[in-house]
Amino acid sequence: MLKAVDEVKRVVGEEFVSLDAEDIENHGYSDWSTSNTTERPVAVVSPATTDEVSQIARICTQYRVPMVPFGAGSSVEGNFSAPHSGICIDLSRMDQVVAVYEHDMNVTVQAGVRWVDLNEQLKPTGLFLPMDPSPTAYVGGMIATNCSGTNAMRYGTMKDWVVNLTVVLPDGTVIKTKRRPRKSSAGYNLNALFTGSEGTLGIITEATLKLAVIPQETSVGIATFPTVGDATAAASKLIRAAVPLAALEFMDDVQMRIINQNGGAGGRYWEEAPTLFLKFTGTTSGIKESIDRTRQVLASNKGEEMVFASTAEEVDNLWSARKQALWAILAARPQGTEIWSTDVAVPISRLAEIVEMSKEESSSLGLFSTVLGHVGDGNFHQAVMYNPKSSEQYKAVKACVSRMMRRALEMEGTVSGEHGIGIGKKDYLAEELGEPTVDLMRTLKRSVDPYWLMNPGKVFNEK
């Protein structure tokens, strides 16, 4: 491995190869993740160009050294852990917006561009990339995990925004998946194969992405409900009524209580009840009509406290609770505890049931947990606080999460709606899809990466 590191130094320059213990720790371990491993990479390499990445890959293949691509480090399923050590390839220096094609409504960026920075830069064009995962996330990682977030209701997931990818294959070959049409049925959909492959097939170094038009206006509303089931039933009704929603989010009573405890987002006291957060975009009169229709649907479906913003300030205030959810959880967690955060997705008709069962079970452990969900996608997150030093608590949470996964599968759902499989959910993937399907993934992986060097130990194991 160290021989490989030496050769890599010649490619990128000594100053961009770090053997520093702290650097390595920061690239091999994450507080956000529940799936850390004890192994660490031997070095962190920071290439600046696709060509450098290609040369690194060639060297790693020659010396049979695992390659672990690293973006912003915001993933939570151990996606960038280095269980087989190897070289961590940090893409943060590849942070250039290569070209903005305003008239075609797309943009070419390097993998290390932060989506938040990209959208800031794009503002004058009136266009934006509508995915909203962690604000720290890089485009490369967003593609590698097929991220989404609150905007998925309207805009889909990351895979829907990829026009083409530049990918370095394990042997150093550089490919481009497509040219730049918005629509294509020419050959295999390599965009979609690499999107969500978690760096196990190649390293994404550049991407052309579709952009959406920034909505003229935005408004939001909230509504509380007697039970989780009432909230999700009302959400379903809204969807079926074809009310054009930009987002449709859910937070449970505990999550709302935490918001209040954390100082009450938006300067208001929040009902501590199952709550829907709704976002509307479009023209003034379009939004008005959508809100009127939403009021009607919710009112006749047990919607209780309903508040709709009528000023820009109110928009921010009402949405702030949703925005601060994660920070409120962090602030509220008891000293010394860690958060086990996980997500599943089920067919929408089963969402209420699994949320209620999961809540019940985690509270029966005597542990503090919250639920928030992207209702429109049947996707929800549960965060359980536990003391990592208590092996009893750790085991209990692990078992609880495991049962949540199995329930999602019994309901024909998936063990990962938007975080990927990483290390943490490998065993469940085989349960979800069956061995023959995972075997097909292995076959594809092996054909592209015969020495199993690309982010090994993720998504599934070599057989």
Next chain:
Amino acid sequence: MLKAVDEVKRVVGEEFVSLDAEDIENHGYSDWSTSNTTERPVAVVSPATTDEVSQIARICTQYRVPMVPFGAGSSVEGNFSAPHSGICIDLSRMDQVVAVYEHDMNVTVQAGVRWVDLNEQLKPTGLFLPMDPSPTAYVGGMIATNCSGTNAMRYGTMKDWVVNLTVVLPDGTVIKTKRRPRKSSAGYNLNALFTGSEGTLGIITEATLKLAVIPQETSVGIATFPTVGDATAAASKLIRAAVPLAALEFMDDVQMRIINQNGGAGGRYWEEAPTLFLKFTGTTSGIKESIDRTRQVLASNKGEEMVFASTAEEVDNLWSARKQALWAILAARPQGTEIWSTDVAVPISRLAEIVEMSKEESSSLGLFSTVLGHVGDGNFHQAVMYNPKSSEQYKAVKACVSRMMRRALEMEGTVSGEHGIGIGKKDYLAEELGEPTVDLMRTLKRSVDPYWLMNPGKVFNEK
């Protein structure tokens, strides 16, 4: 091969294996296609279940017999030709709607279900599958070619509607790509790998598809423009103004003249000028607002005759010209001529240029040709009429189409927006993506289909 046919007879029953010359001709040749081959399959087999398809695949692999999946036969790039002969697997008996999950807004169907029949059956639920290729098309073929049509502007392409697929792999293994969540980031996106793979990786026998809510109301409008460039520029402005359009179609002056010659769709005389066809869906007031905004944008972008429907009858009348476009071409073509129909897609900013250049070139041949386009996707179709008995004309059209492909590539576009590669566009695919990218596709294909038996000779050749 005949030994394999005998064994297949035992699987599906003698009556479902046809050796009839006419049957074989109908399954190996198409008037719609410009890419027919002289070879034919040795037999047409009609299985009724996934298990039967699996057994057929096992037999074909044992005897190394090519398998050519066949749906409705509406594809146009030779996608179901049998250049290496083999057994044609006709999926028309697999025509069952397996389950409608109304509350989850999805449906499970066998591959041989016609989308038109499916939507008829779904009507009482208020849901529909929003892709609209040829009305004869089967769901299986729609997935295999990643079809789209006029609704792609709003609803995307077929890949965006697939929840899971049941696929028979070459060796007979049956896999299911996903369970039934609307959103997932669990493992490789096999849905997208099979969607658009044109039967070269496996045979899709069953699919679960997302459904959309049937819009409350629909309206349409048309506008004419001095030039193609003016029409596409106006279309771009509409998109950037975020006017919510359900469809945004273009037809050229020749196409409009043909409509008039064919009896004038919708009982009206049509201006013989570049024309945009617009569709609006939503609520009454939402549509009204969209039409008002559209009028303004078009009027300030050289929109001339503008007509917007105000009754349901006018909606049908105005859209009828778009709907009848293909039939009008068929009716108008000079006796003894055939149609060379092709499609490309380019970044939207280049659409006018390529349409105008392509029109100019085909008319310089002295041949009759029309253009219609899905402007919102930068995708357009050109149909050139030629006498297939004149090898001179054939060569001229072929060269003309070839230059259109190259122009699309020069403009960073694709040689196929929605028809796939089939046989007809294989050479262009390598030009479009480069050998390393097509090599990666070959690697993937070989790993899944080592004997190259699944629809061989399509998309790319074995090296």
